[in-house]
Amino acid sequence: MNDHTYQFVLTGLGNIGRTFLEILISRGDSLRRRYGFDLRCVGVSDSSGVAYDPAGLDIAAIVALKRGGGRVSALPKHRPDLSSAGMVALSGAAFLLEATPTNLQDAQPGLDIVRAALRGGSHAVLASKGPLVLAYAELAAMSDLAGPQGSPALRFSGAVGGALPTINVGRRDLAGATIDRAELIVNGTTQVILEEMAAGMGFDGALAAAQAQGIVEPDPSLDVDGWDAANKLVIFANAVLGQPTGLSDLSVAGIRAVSAEELRAAWDAGGRISVVGLAERQGDGRYRLSVAPATLGPEHPLAHMRHGEMGAVFYSDIIGRTTIASLEDGPMGSTQAMLRDVIEIAGRA
Amino acid sequence: MNDHTYQFVLTGLGNIGRTFLEILISRGDSLRRRYGFDLRCVGVSDSSGVAYDPAGLDIAAIVALKRGGGRVSALPKHRPDLSSAGMVALSGAAFLLEATPTNLQDAQPGLDIVRAALRGGSHAVLASKGPLVLAYAELAAMSDLAGPQGSPALRFSGAVGGALPTINVGRRDLAGATIDRAELIVNGTTQVILEEMAAGMGFDGALAAAQAQGIVEPDPSLDVDGWDAANKLVIFANAVLGQPTGLSDLSVAGIRAVSAEELRAAWDAGGRISVVGLAERQGDGRYRLSVAPATLGPEHPLAHMRHGEMGAVFYSDIIGRTTIASLEDGPMGSTQAMLRDVIEIAGRA
Numbered sequence: 147m148n149d150h151t152y153q154f155v156l157t158g159l160g161n162i163g164r165t166f167l168e169i170l171i172s173r174g175d176s177l178r179r180r181y182g183f184d185l186r187c188v189g190v191s192d193s194s195g196v197a198y199d200p201a202g203l204d205i206a207a208i209v210a211l212k213r214g215g216g217r218v219s220a221l222p223k224h225r226p227d228l229s230s231a232g233m234v235a236l237s238g239a240a241f242l243l244e245a246t247p248t249n250l251q252d253a254q255p256g257l258d259i260v261r262a263a264l265r266g267g268s269h270a271v272l273a274s275k276g277p278l279v280l281a282y283a284e285l286a287a288m289s290d291l292a293g294p295q296g297s298p299a300l301r302f303s304g305a306v307g308g309a310l311p312t313i314n315v316g317r318r319d320l321a322g323a324t325i326d327r328a329e330l331i332v333n334g335t336t337q338v339i340l341e342e343m344a345a346g347m348g349f350d351g352a353l354a355a356a357q358a359q360g361i362v363e364p365d366p367s368l369d370v371d372g373w374d375a376a377n378k379l380v381i382f383a384n385a386v387l388g389q390p391t392g393l394s395d396l397s398v399a400g401i402r403a404v405s406a407e408e409l410r411a412a413w414d415a416g417g418r419i420s421v422v423g424l425a426e427r428q429g430d431g432r433y434r435l436s437v438a439p440a441t442l443g444p445e446h447p448l449a450h451m452r453h454g455e456m457g458a459v460f461y462s463d464i465i466g467r468t469t470i471a472s473l474e475d476g477p478m479g480s481t482q483a484m485l486r487d488v489i490e491i492a493g494r495a
Numbered sequence: 496m497n498d499h500t501y502q503f504v505l506t507g508l509g510n511i512g513r514t515f516l517e518i519l520i521s522r523g524d525s526l527r528r529r530y531g532f533d534l535r536c537v538g539v540s541d542s543s544g545v546a547y548d549p550a551g552l553d554i555a556a557i558v559a560l561k562r563g564g565g566r567v568s569a570l571p572k573h574r575p576d577l578s579s580a581g582m583v584a585l586s587g588a589a590f591l592l593e594a595t596p597t598n599l600q601d602a603q604p605g606l607d608i609v610r611a612a613l614r615g616g617s618h619a620v621l622a623s624k625g626p627l628v629l630a631y632a633e634l635a636a637m638s639d640l641a642g643p644q645g646s647p648a649l650r651f652s653g654a655v656g657g658a659l660p661t662i663n664v665g666r667r668d669l670a671g672a673t674i675d676r677a678e679l680i681v682n683g684t685t686q687v688i689l690e691e692m693a694a695g696m697g698f699d700g701a702l703a704a705a706q707a708q709g710i711v712e713p714d715p716s717l718d719v720d721g722w723d724a725a726n727k728l729v730i731f732a733n734a735v736l737g738q739p740t741g742l743s744d745l746s747v748a749g750i751r752a753v754s755a756e757e758l759r760a761a762w763d764a765g766g767r768i769s770v771v772g773l774a775e776r777q778g779d780g781r782y783r784l785s786v787a788p789a790t791l792g793p794e795h796p797l798a799h800m801r802h803g804e805m806g807a808v809f810y811s812d813i814i815g816r817t818t819i820a821s822l823e824d825g826p827m828g829s830t831q832a833m834l835r836d837v838i839e840i841a842g843r844a
Contacts, residue, residue, distance in 0.1 A: 169671075169813065177671070180737075303668070309814040311668035318667075319652070319660035322518075322526070322834035388529075447820060450799060457818075464518065464831040465658040466823045469806075471796060473816040482813040485671035494843070 149182055152492060153200075155189035155237050155268075157230045157259050158245035159212050161360055161477040162273045162304075162484070163190075166243060167205045169481055183492050189237050191230040191246075194219040198233050230255050231262040238266060241491070243484055245273040247364055250373065250393070253280040264288040264298055271487040272302040273480050275377045279393060282384040291385075299491045302385070304483025306378040307332035307456045310472035311483075316386030316460065323462035325387060330423035332378045334361045334454040334474070335369035336401050340419050340439075341452060344409040359454060360476040371400035372421055372437045379423035379435055387425060387433050399438040408441075416444030420451075498531055501841060502549075504538035504586050504617075506579045506608050507594035510709055510826040511622045511653075511833070512539075513561050515592060516554045518830055532841050538586050540579040540595075543568040547582050579604050580611040587615060590840070592833055594622040596713055599722065599742070602629040613637040613647055620836040621651040622829050624726045628742060631733040640734075648840045651734075653832025655727040656681035656805045657710075659821035660832075665735030665809065672811035674736060679772035681727045683710040683803040683823070684718035685750050689768050689788075690801065693758035708803060709825040720749035721770055721786045728772035728784055736774060736782050748787040757790075765793030769800075 156163050170177075170185060178184055187205050189198040194217035197203060203223060211220065218224060225233065234242055242263035246256045253276030260277045263270045264285065272278065277285060286292040289300030306312040310332060316325070331337065335356045342352035353370070356362050368374045376398045383391035404419060412419045422440040425433045442449040447469040448457040457471035472479060505512050519526075519534060527533055536554050538547040543566035546552060552572060560569065567573060574582065583591055591612035595605045602625030609626045612619045613634065621627065626634060635641040638649030655661040659681060665674070680686065684705045691701035702719075705711050717723045725747045732740035753768060761768045771789040774782045791798040796818040797806040806820035821828060 173671075176673075181670075309668070309817065311664060311817075314668055315660060315664070315819075318839060319658070319663055319835060321530075321838040322522075323831050324525075445799075445801075447799070447822075450794075450796070452794075455816075464834075465821065465828050467804075467821070468658065468660075469818075469820040469822075470664075471818040472814065473796075473818075475815045478813050479815065482672050485813075486668060489670040490667060 149178070151184040151186050152240040153186050153188045153237065154241035154243055155234055155239045156187060156243045156245065157191045157234070158247070158274065159190060159192040159208070159218065160245065160247060162480045163243070163245040164209060164212050165477055165481040166245070166484055167209050169485060171206055171209065181489050181492065185488070188239055189233045190218055191233065192218045196225050196228045196230055196233045197221040197223040198225045198228060198237065199223040200237070231258040234259055234262040234268065235266050239268050241488055242268045242270045244270060245484070248274055248276045248368070248377065250276060250279065250377070253277045257281055260285055261288070264300065267298050269299040269491050270301070271484050273304045273484055275305045275381060278302055278305060278381045278384070279377045282381070283390055301487035301491065302381065303487050304480040306330070306381055307458070308334070308472060308474050308479030309482050310456050310458065310470060310479070312382060312458050312470070313385050315468065315470055316382065320460055320462055320465070320468065323464040324427070325425070325460055325462050326427045327461040328382070328425040329448070329459045330375070330379055330382060331420045331448055331451070332423060332456050332458065333369055333375045333421050334359070334456055335363070335366070335374070336421045337451065337456060338454040339370070340401060340404065340409060343406060344413040344418065356454070361454060370402065372398045375421050375423045376437045379425065379437055382423070383425060383433060383435055389433050391435065395435060397436045397438070401439050404439050412441045417442045417446060417449040420448070498527070500533040500535050501589040502535050502537045502586065503590035503592055504583055504588045505536060505592045505594065506540045506583070507596070507623065508539060508541040508557070508561050508567065509594065509596060511829045512592070512594040513558060514826055514830040515594070515833055516558050518834060520555055520558065530838050530841065534837070537588055538582045539567060540582065541567045545574050545577045545579055545582045546570040546572040547574045547577060547586065548572040549586065580607040583608055583611040583617065584615050588617050590837055591617045591619045593619060594833070597623055597625045597717070597726065599625060599628065599726070602626045606630055609634055610637070613649065616647050618648040618840050619650070620833050622653045622833055624654050624730060627651055627654060627730045627733070628726045631730070632739055650836035650840065651730065652836050653829040655679070655730055656807070657683070657821060657823050658828030658831050659805050659807065659819060661731060661807050661819070662734055664817065664819055665731065669809055669811055669814070669817065672813040673776070674774070674809055674811050675776045676810040677731070677774040678797070678808045679724070679728055679731060680769045680797055680800070681772060681805050681807065682718055682724045682770050683708070683805055684712070684715070684723070685770045686800065686805060687803040688719070689750060689753065689758060692755060693762040693767065705803070710803060719751065721747045724770050724772045725786045728774065728786055731772070732774060732782060732784055738782055740784065744784060746785045746787070750788050753788050761790045766791045766795060766798040769797070
């Protein structure tokens with residue numbers, strides 16, 4: 147691979163977006179040395195607006211601004227005339243990195259942002275889930291997943307459990323096998339809450355413990371009521387099981403009805419309770435999809451996960467049982483997942 | 496991806512090679528439907544010789560022959576004038592599938608077979624380990640791993656623990672992160688032996704139990720003395736850690752000195768003993784590599800693996816801890832790994 151500088155735009159400067167810029171600052175040299183390419187940021191956005199400069203933005207200044215509570219609209223290269231989607235289209239950048247907060251009503255602004263990227267030939271790397279949950283088929287058809295030869299890439303390996311490689315292992319390492327059953331335990335917040343409550347903590351204290359880890363959705367009910375797990379199962383069903391799926395195709399139950407007694411009993415038996423996103427292959431080849439708290443017995447491969455650890459188990463016909471788990475440090479896992487997607491796409495060049 | 500028929504040659508018709516042909520027979524339609532391509536076998540070999548027909552061989556007849564104890568030299572298209580490497584070169588096939596038994600003295604005939612494939616532009620998919628252990632740098636330089644643009648692919652995702660995606664997860668899902676420590680528990684035979692011995696069985700009975708699973712090397716000492724685990728760690732170090740490594744760079748200890756008392760004690764404590772291939776990053780960035788039995792305490796992410804299950808743990812700087820495990824049914828895992836490599840390469844077309 148030749149030495150190459152790829153331009154990118156980053157939409158969303160919350161935990162994940164900010165951390166991505168920080169990783170670039172601290173590891174840019176290593177990226178160049180190991181993978182033979184550079185990344186130059188030409189555009190960023192937060193909810194206040196857009197900054198854009200085809201000559202490159204000062205990402206250290208952006209990180210400092212956001213750390214100090216500042217907004218993109220205060221940046222020298224602020225472009226009040228551009229929406230995020232407009233900035234993406236104008237940039238013609240090699241990569242869009244999309245990390246705006248998930249919005250399940252209409253997946254905006256993320257959905258328009260991703261559409262603009264793919265339409266313009268930019269590869270799209272998503273940490274956000276909304277666009278995939280609400281419009282997977284549309285976006286896949288504009289990308290290398292289901293579109294014509296030469297379409298830009300669409301990747302989202304960090305959208306189903308941070309750095310847990312659910313999508314990558316499901317699509318790539320199970321290729322050729324048929325998945326009979328998949329169990330996704332991919333909501334870190336409820337992992338922490340259920341673990342703390344099993345140890346005797348009340349719900350509010352347990353939620354605060356999860357928030358301290360920086361992993362809770364801005365609206366905690368997304369985690370607590372199972373919607374985050376449901377989003378991820380929808381993405382998994384589309385991308386790995388090849389089954390066109392929307393949120394209404396799942397039954398969804400959160401953790402509010404789980405009692406302290408049930409939690410204690412599962413723990414004492416050597417297992418635990420987790421929110422499980424379940425896909426079960428039926429006789430006709432379609433998958434039944436559901437999200438609900440479930441008791442994992444002591445022999446369950448994911449029974450011993452701790453501290454917000456996330457995991458998945460795939461039962462497939464040729465292989466048997468494949469297990470993956472990821473114990474992460476806050477939002478950095480999702481950030482690394484975006485970086486690995488960029489590296490993968492760049493490596494095809 | 497357009498519908499396409501790819502020609503392949505298969506060297507080695509032991510458990511893995513034979514199972515690959517059986518998978519093709521039973522799942523050929525599904526492959527076509529899901530991935531848009533066909534595979535046509537134009538050449539096979541076993542230790543008796545080579546059969547070759549550019550119009551395609553009858554793989555059902557080959558499977559039946561081998562199941563009945565027959566040899567390739569009895570096939571109608573037997574070519575006594577061709578070596579395996581010669582057949583590969585002559586074929587110009589899209590894929591070489593290499594599944595001859597591992598030979599650590601000179602890695603032949605596998606090494607010449609792989610050289611012939613890559614030199615001729617055939618993608619090489621290896622279940623065998625010898626060529627990678629003895630000549631990784633040479634082969635990588637002839638392939639897309641380290642060679643010029645347009646070089647054929649070299650893949651071996653099944654060479655480090657059957658279907659356990661050690662190489663794929665290490666190279667792709669940890670991309671961008673720095674691995675500080677990796678623990679590979681990738682010898683199924685010793686997993687079974689140590690588990691049976693902890694339950695009170697003697698060594699010979701435990702070995703027989705592993706052989707019944709079809710996973711023991713033709714020479715069991717490769718498993719028992721740690722050489723199979725060492726081979727896999729060498730491949731891992733080259734392919735994932737980017738550290739040129741040979742067998743002499745590792746300290747290697749097998750399981751002969753592990754006592755029944757130690758096994759029992761580890762089990763009673765809620766953990767177990769496994770042969771661990773260990774890579775530890777040193778201050779200068781190089782990895783110290785060793786293979787030895789180690790006690791896994793009850794909190795170790797792989798402490799609860801059973802029935803020959805294999806696994807790996809990666810500790811990396813950006814992510815944290817990534818765990819993978821694979822519970823497989825005999826040699827089918829290695830076979831699926833070859834198939835997924837073919838699917839991956841075909842998908843780039």
